[in-house]
Amino acid sequence: MSLHDDLTSVQRRLDDLMRCVARLDEHSGDTLDMRRVRSAAAHLRDSLALLQDSAPADAGKRPVEMVTVPDAPYDRGLWADAEDEGLGSPHRHAP
Template sequence: MTSSEIVELRRALGQLRHCVGSLRTRYGDIAAVQRLANDVERMDIDAIELMELDSTPRPREAPRVEREVVVVPDTPYDPKLWHDADDEGLGGYRHT
């Protein structure tokens, strides 16, 4: 974001904060007003983080690694592969 965009964002958040204050005066501290106030505060924190990003050097991106695609067949396995294997789903040994 450019600094002018951040300034505009902070101005809009100030207006939102004012509107939420007016809602709190009118409706009291009900859950909906509390959620709106929390949302505005969270956006303000995020805006501050964006401002800090502009003042710190950005890390270089890690090179992309090509991954090999392994195709797993969907045909049933040979039941002999599982002979004498533990059946963990039933909590014990399966005797055949």
């Protein structure tokens, strides 16, 4: 499935959830717990809308670029002045 298909599927399920919450609200009345459920469902709806707005239009159509990593060992000169994190300086003197 593409990103667009997944977002559409989530939107349909969220619409179902909102309908169920509305029916539940009719039966249970305005209690603290029901207000929390309504608030959580509304928060999900708002979050999904933000996610849909920020999703790129061609997210599912872009090919993934593969990067090859050579098997040859790295040049040791790359780490000549580096310190190992957590081990301190190579001369064991605190800064």
